[in-house]
Amino acid sequence: MLIQRLTRARESFWFLPTVLGVLALVAAKGVVTLDRALQDAGLTDLPLMDTLSADGGRAVLTAIAGSVLTVAATSFSITISVMATTSSAYGPRLVRNFMADRANQAVLAVFTATFLYALVVLGDVHSEGVGMFVPTVAVHLAIVLAVLNVAVLVFFIHHIAQSVQVTTLQHRLREELVAAIDAVFPTAWSTDQVDAEPVEDGSVVTSRRSGYVQHVNLDALVRRARAAEGRIDLLVAPGCHLVAGEPLARVRGDVDELTDAVHDHVATGPSRTPYQDVVFAVQDLTEMAVRALSPGTNDPYTAASALDALGEGLVMVVERAPAPRGRTDDGGTVRLVVPWPTAAELVTSVVTAVRTYALGAPVALDAALRLLGRLERSATRPSVREALHHQVLTLHDAVADGSDVVDAPDVLARLDALADALATADRPSS
Structure with missing residues (x-):
């Protein structure tokens, strides 16, 4: 499911650094191209853009790339150590909170993007022959990024020190709890939410894989059930564990279509998540x-x-x-029941x-x-x-x-x- 993939990407350390890394590569090539165009046009005396020798440009870029990568490795070795200590004291499931922390992901993304930018620009510095070229604008932009990295490092030290405090951890967990309650226990039922009991008849749909139910796409299941002129009664709610072959739902109507609908829109995974659970x-x-x-x-x-x-x-x-267990279509017919x-x-x-x-x-x-x-x-x-x-x-x-x-x-x-x-x-x- 798309939602499941997006959730996993959000809670990973690789997604945001990958996106920012690709942008850094594109930006490096773009700024170098701009440098060539400016130098070809004779615009080499730009304000605040002092001319650099090839050796000077290489030295600056090498220093930035090496130091940023070292800082990134050291910073996140500290993060892993903090995660291990905190999880042992307050629960291993808190690791997910550190992984999903946007600030931690953004810091790693900035460090890695700066390293990649400096590395790519370094490859375009040439000092010999007719093709001698020093991308002055690109090198100065790397210096600006280095200054930004110093600010990001200070922010990261403050953030990691604050994030391991018990009050901060509890605040995050409380926010997740409130968000999950808002998703499952609405302040007022909408017109398509009703109180409905599961039925005992119908064809049983079994789970194709083992794992925890992580997400149920309610709207999609209602649409598929209406199109098939049937009804879906889930036998498990988000958070329940299933072994492959165990009952997942009961369906009435077009069995093949509704079976596919259940498998398409009920996501399972190796761990529980708090979004609907x-x-x-x-x-x-x-x-x-x-x-x-x-x-x-x-x-x-x-x-x-x-x-x-x-x-x-x-x-x-x-x-x-x-929590409203039943969901109806536009005609008021119950199409989906979830045991919240x-x-x-x-x-x-x-x-x-x-x-x-x-x-x-x-x-x-x-x-x-x-x-x-x-x-x-x-x-x-x-x-x-x-x-x-x-x-x-x-x-x-x-x-x-x-x-x-x-x-x-x-x-x-x-x-x-x-x-x-x-x-x-x-x-x-x-």
């Missing part, structure tokens, strides 16, 4: 909290701030209507991690109670409040049975108050 986005912040509570890290304040960041996204989920996760499932995954890892960390447990309080005040749907009530009672039992809970009576009292507030199906009036 809300569960994965929640797990990223949850994993940061859990790792911060490990004996090797022992950083409960990072865990608390991760739970606070989770609150921003989970409050949005419980405030909004359920529910608010209860997301909250349960977080509270389960708290019960397992945070009972012995009073700072993190306090943040978890604060999160549950926010969810209680924001949830309006009876089903969500019932699920929250169950999770509060489960956490209450875990605290009551635990022997290492600090200030257990106070924690139990706060949980009792939350349970009482959630006992009703509707949100309490303020």
